[in-house]
Amino acid sequence: MKRLAKAEVAIIGGTGLDATLNDAEQVRVGTPYGLPPPITIGHIDGSPTAFLPRHGINHMLPPHRVNYRANIFALNQIGVKRIVATNAVGSMRPHLKPGDLVVPHDLVDFTKLRHLTFYDDAPVTHVDVSHLYCPTIRALLIGQAKAQGVEITDQAVLACTEGPRYETPAEIEMLRRLGCDIVGMTGIPEAVLARELEICYATICFVSNMATGMQKRLTTKEVSKVAKVKLPVIQHLLKETIRHLPNRRRCYCASALEGAKFEAR
Numbered sequence: 240m241k242r243l244a245k246a247e248v249a250i251i252g253g254t255g256l257d258a259t260l261n262d263a264e265q266v267r268v269g270t271p272y273g274l275p276p277p278i279t280i281g282h283i284d285g286s287p288t289a290f291l292p293r294h295g296i297n298h299m300l301p302p303h304r305v306n307y308r309a310n311i312f313a314l315n316q317i318g319v320k321r322i323v324a325t326n327a328v329g330s331m332r333p334h335l336k337p338g339d340l341v342v343p344h345d346l347v348d349f350t351k352l353r354h355l356t357f358y359d360d361a362p363v364t365h366v367d368v369s370h371l372y373c374p375t376i377r378a379l380l381i382g383q384a385k386a387q388g389v390e391i392t393d394q395a396v397l398a399c400t401e402g403p404r405y406e407t408p409a410e411i412e413m414l415r416r417l418g419c420d421i422v423g424m425t426g427i428p429e430a431v432l433a434r435e436l437e438i439c440y441a442t443i444c445f446v447s448n449m450a451t452g453m454q455k456r457l458t459t460k461e462v463s464k465v466a467k468v469k470l471p472v473i474q475h476l477l478k479e480t481i482r483h484l485p486n487r488r489r490c491y492c493a494s495a496l497e498g499a500k501f502e503a504r
């Protein structure tokens with residue numbers, strides 16, 4: 240039997256990003272949670288790197304039907320220790336415009352129906368998300384953008400809604416008043432599941448539209464249009480970030496389960 244290809248770094252995002260990798264092959268990795276989409280494993284500067292298309296082949300899975308547990312479990316199985324994700328988001332702040340890039344520092348979960356954890360059984364496990372996103376990957380994404388003259392917003396709170404419908408104007412007003420800056424449907428539970436398996440995770444978001452109520456109408460067409468336009472910039476940033484990852488992980492993501500399990504006496 241052929242040995243499963245391995246990679247320490249993975250990109251999760253929309254279609255098109257697999258082209259970031261050289262000499263790629265596709266693998267299928269079964270998990271106790273189901274079968275994730277085919278994972279592409281290739282190289283960036285000779286380092287094995289994986290790509291997982293969150294919405295499946297040909298963008299068939301809506302955000303609330305993505306099998307986040309299968310995706311993160313499968314990446315863990317192939318040896319992934321670091322994930323750099325991308326998400327399309329709407330902006331709830333007038334100064335953040337379509338086409339802008341944002342590296343959020345925190346998140347508020349407004350999802351309703353998703354399976355949120357790998358730890359349904361004893362020992363009861365509560366992971367710490369004081370710093371949900373890996374500080375090392377965040378710093379590299381921000382630093383590499385600045386080094387290349389790409390404008391980037393380095394602090395923002397991402398609200399994750401259930402979807403698949405867009406938000407109502409009243410919901411957007413509520414999210415803004417609560418202190419959220421950008422809104423998307425795919426940030427949760429992906430980031431938390433990665434933390435639960437001690438995988439570093441950060442995301443680069445691109446603003447595809449102003450949130451509901453801030454522009455006349457909202458269509459999926461414009462989301463896809465901005466994604467296409469920003470693809471080369473995001474690809475380049477991902478490559479540079481992955482190239483500069485230090486060999487050793489010194490962040491707390493790597494030991495997230497220390498002190499997380501409830502010990503009955």
Ligand code: HPA
Pocket residue numbers: 327328329330400405406422423424447448449450451462
């Ligand atoms: N709301 C939720 N998800 C999104 C949006 C939005 O405005 N734009 C892109 N993904």
